[in-house]
Every structure is written in C-alpha cells, then in structure tokens.
Amino acid sequence: MKYWAVLAGLLLAGALVHAQDYSFEIPDMQSNKSSLKLSGNIDLKYSIIKSRQSSLMYRLQNSNQPFQDSLSSYKINLYLNGDYQPGDTGIHFKTNTGYNSESQADAELYELYGNMNLSVNSFLILGKKMYSWGKGYAFNPVGYVNPVKDPENPELSQSGIFSAGYEYSRSFQAGPLQNASFDLIVIPSLETVDSKISEVEKTGIAGKLYFLLFNTDIDIMQYYSNINPVKTGADFSGNILTNLELHGEFSIARNQPKYIIANNALDSENIEASSYLAGVRWLNEWNITTILEYYHNDGGLTGNEFAGYNEYMANAVVSGNSNSISSAMNVSKSYFSGANIMQDYLYLKMSCPEPFNWIYFTPSFFIILNINDESSMAGIPLSYKPITNFEFILWPAFLAGGKNTEFGSKPYENKLDLWIRFYF
Numbered sequence: 001m002k003y004w005a006v007l008a009g010l011l012l013a014g015a016l017v018h019a020q021d022y023s024f025e026i027p028d029m030q031s032n033k034s035s036l037k038l039s040g041n042i043d044l045k046y047s048i049i050k051s052r053q054s055s056l057m058y059r060l061q062n063s064n065q066p067f068q069d070s071l072s073s074y075k076i077n078l079y080l081n082g083d084y085q086p087g088d089t090g091i092h093f094k095t096n097t098g099y100n101s102e103s104q105a106d107a108e109l110y111e112l113y114g115n116m117n118l119s120v121n122s123f124l125i126l127g128k129k130m131y132s133w134g135k136g137y138a139f140n141p142v143g144y145v146n147p148v149k150d151p152e153n154p155e156l157s158q159s160g161i162f163s164a165g166y167e168y169s170r171s172f173q174a175g176p177l178q179n180a181s182f183d184l185i186v187i188p189s190l191e192t193v194d195s196k197i198s199e200v201e202k203t204g205i206a207g208k209l210y211f212l213l214f215n216t217d218i219d220i221m222q223y224y225s226n227i228n229p230v231k232t233g234a235d236f237s238g239n240i241l242t243n244l245e246l247h248g249e250f251s252i253a254r255n256q257p258k259y260i261i262a263n264n265a266l267d268s269e270n271i272e273a274s275s276y277l278a279g280v281r282w283l284n285e286w287n288i289t290t291i292l293e294y295y296h297n298d299g300g301l302t303g304n305e306f307a308g309y310n311e312y313m314a315n316a317v318v319s320g321n322s323n324s325i326s327s328a329m330n331v332s333k334s335y336f337s338g339a340n341i342m343q344d345y346l347y348l349k350m351s352c353p354e355p356f357n358w359i360y361f362t363p364s365f366f367i368i369l370n371i372n373d374e375s376s377m378a379g380i381p382l383s384y385k386p387i388t389n390f391e392f393i394l395w396p397a398f399l400a401g402g403k404n405t406e407f408g409s410k411p412y413e414n415k416l417d418l419w420i421r422f423y424f
Contacts, residue, residue: 058411130160142233375401393419
C-alpha cells in the first residue's frame with residue numbers, strides 16, 4: 001500500500017502543476033526534424049603511475065608480486081552518440097566501447113531511450129537514460145537517479161538507468177514564478193529472476209518538482225523503494241551577483257545502511273542519514289571560473305571508523321593468509337570503494353580559458369580535501385585544442401596524506417594521464 005500511496009502523491013503533485021494550460025516550448029525535442037545525427041569522440045589515454053609501497057591496498061592487490069615503483073596503462077575508448085527526432089517521437093543512444101588488449105575489450109550501452117511529445121507541454125521517455133539531478137558540480141546528495149560522480153572528473157560520461165519517465169512543464173507570463181515542471185520516474189528493480197523478471201513491489205519511484213522562482217532554480221525531490229532507503233531532498237541555484245552563483249543541496253535518507261569494521265569484522269546498522277552540499281561558482285574579471293563546494297554525508301566514515309578499517313586491512317596483510325587477504329579485498333571492494341567514503345570534503349576548481357592570449361589552451365586546477373583526516377588529491381588538467389575536432393590533455397595528479405588517511409592510503413602517490421581526443 002505504501003508503494004501506491006507514494007505514486008498517488010507524486011501524481012497529485014504533478015496534477016497541481018498541470019492545473020491550467022500555458023504554452024511552453026520543450027527544449028531540444030522539436031529541433032531535429034528528419035535525420036539521424038551521429039556524434040562522439042575517440043579517446044586514446046596513456047597513464048604513468050607512481051606506486052606507493054606503504055599502501056595497504058597496494059600490498060593486498062599485489063601480495064604475490066614484487067613491488068613495482070612505476071606502472072603504466074593504456075586504453076582506447078570510442079564514445080558514439082546518436083539522435084533521431086523526425087517529429088513528435090525520437091530515439092537517442094550513447095555507447096562506450098573500450099579496448100585495453102585483445103583479451104580486455106568491452107562495450108557498454110550508456111543510453112538507449114525513446115521519447116514521445118504528448119503535447120507542447122509534456123513528453124514521455126522510456127528506456128535507459130542518464131539523469132542529472134542536483135546543482136552540485138563534484139557531489140550530488142539529491143542525485144537519487146544519477147550515476148555516482150567521480151569527483152576527480154565529474155564531467156565524465158557514465159551509464160544511465162532503465163526507467164519510464166514523464167515530464168510536464170509550464171511557463172508563466174507574470175509574477176515571481178516564471179517556470180514550473182514535474183518529473184515522475186519509475187525504475188524497475190535490478191533484482192531479477194533468470195535475468196528476465198523482477199517483483200513489482202521492488203520497483204522504485206522518483207519524483208521532482210521544479211520552480212523558477214524570483215530567478216532562483218528550486219527543486220524538491222522524493223525517492224521511494226521497498227528495498228532501498230527512502231529519500232527526500234531539495235536543491236537551489238541562483239545568482240546573487242551577475243558573476244556569482246550560489247547553490248546547495250540537502251537530503252535525508254531513512255534506513256540507510258552504514259558499514260563499519262568493528263572487532264576486526266564487518267558490521268552494519270541502519271541510520272537516518274542527512275547529507276548536504278553548499279557551493280559557489282564565481283567568474284572574475286580575469287575570466288577565471290572558480291567552483292568551491294563543501295560536502296557532508298552522515299553515512300560516511302568518521303576518522304576513528306576509517307582507522308578501524310585500516311587496521312582490518314593491515315591485519316590481513318600481516319597474516320599472509322590467502323583467505324584473509326581475499327576476504328579483505330572483497331570487503332574493501334564491496335563496502336569501502338566509493339570515491340568519497342568519509343564524511344566531510346572540500347572541493348575547489350579553477351579554470352581559465354586562453355590565458356595570456358594563448359588561444360585554444362585551457363589550464364585548470366582542482367583539489368579535493370578530506371576534512372576528517374586532512375588528506376587530499378590535486379590535479380592540473382591542461383587542455384589544448386590546436387585544430388578543429390582535436391584535443392590534447394596533459395593531466396598530472398598528486399595524492400597527499402599520512403598512511404592511515406584516505407588519499408594517503410591509495411595504492412599510488414601520483415599519476416600522469418596523457419589523452420588524445422578526436423571529435424566527430
């Protein structure tokens with residue numbers, strides 16, 4: 001009954017937005033008239049990695065091998081996007097094909113969905129699609145239907161989810177409320193029998209109300225599931241000056257599992273966890289864009305809890321027992337392998353296109369600071385586009401911190417990525 005009550009509530013919220021008929025043009029749904037448009041890029045990436053011998057993770061991953069001071073890797077990726085929108089219906093797809101060697105080639109379907117324009121105000125989407133909820137750049141506490149971002153490269157394309165979505169939008173001619181919209185997303189369960197069928201009661205539902213009020217973007221979100229934590233959240237984004245934008249997100253998750261290591265064993269409890277983000281985006285007179293964000297997550301590890309996890313890993317290394325090492329690796333991969341597993345982070349990014357009149361060159365700098373243990377990761381992406389449809393990226397990254405800190409315990413100290421990208 002809870003499932004249908006939540007669905008009815010979200011539909012009622014959408015009906016309030018739908019109450020009167022106003023004209024609103026849906027972006028990007030009417031522009032492609034008759035032909036299939038293909039685009040994408042080919043990435044060639046070569047990485048040089050400086051190993052960290054003191055890292056417990058490195059020693060677990062390479063327990064039967066001698067220490068290697070420097071390592072390298074390479075990969076070729078083909079990203080192919082297609083859009084076919086001849087009228088009120090359309091088909092869209094995104095794919096990623098990766099190649100490391102003859103034995104390590106993979107293909108992944110990031111998106112494949114169809115859309116139907118029901119009216120000038122509403123449309124329906126069905127298939128696999130990547131959503132982007134939230135206003136944060138590096139973190140999204142309200143990204144209930146989003147793929148998890150990699151803070152090191154938040155703009156990296158990732159795989160979407162299979163879903164059915166409905167959106168209705170309205171515009172207003174007068175008053176402080178300029179636009180409003182309602183999104184309803186139904187997400188079938190990933191838990192299937194024989195990879196074919198799943199229980200209806202395990203279907204997830206996500207809803208979002210959007211308002212452009214007093215020139216401020218505001219979203220109110222709700223996510224319901226019988227098998228995942230129920231979540232409620234909101235976000236906002238608005239310019240307080242012409243060149244200064246303020247954004248934030250807040251979310252509460254009920255019965256969210258939190259995993260820790262207690263008495264040298266995995267333990268868990270369900271908590272009511274809040275998470276939030278506050279950030280600014282500033283463009284100064286020298287054309288430097290600065291993004292600064294603070295992120296907190298109650299579901300992350302505290303400093304003492306991370307120390308307990310490190311002690312567990314150290315005991316596995318010292319034991320030399322293959323079963324203990326395998327068990328520790330499985331626990332780490334399953335429960336502690338996220339991009340931000342602790343509670344408090346500060347993110348700073350600065351970028352300046354074409355400094356000193358050096359055309360086609362864009363240098364950037366970012367740093368992710370773990371406030372709980374004062375470890376950090378910093379990167380300096382340098383992009384150069386000397387000719388059309390070609391980009392060269394030099395991206396050094398550096399990790400700093402003590403051996404019992406998050407970034408200080410990574411299996412590498414620094415790395416250098418060299419990318420060549422061909423766009424089409």
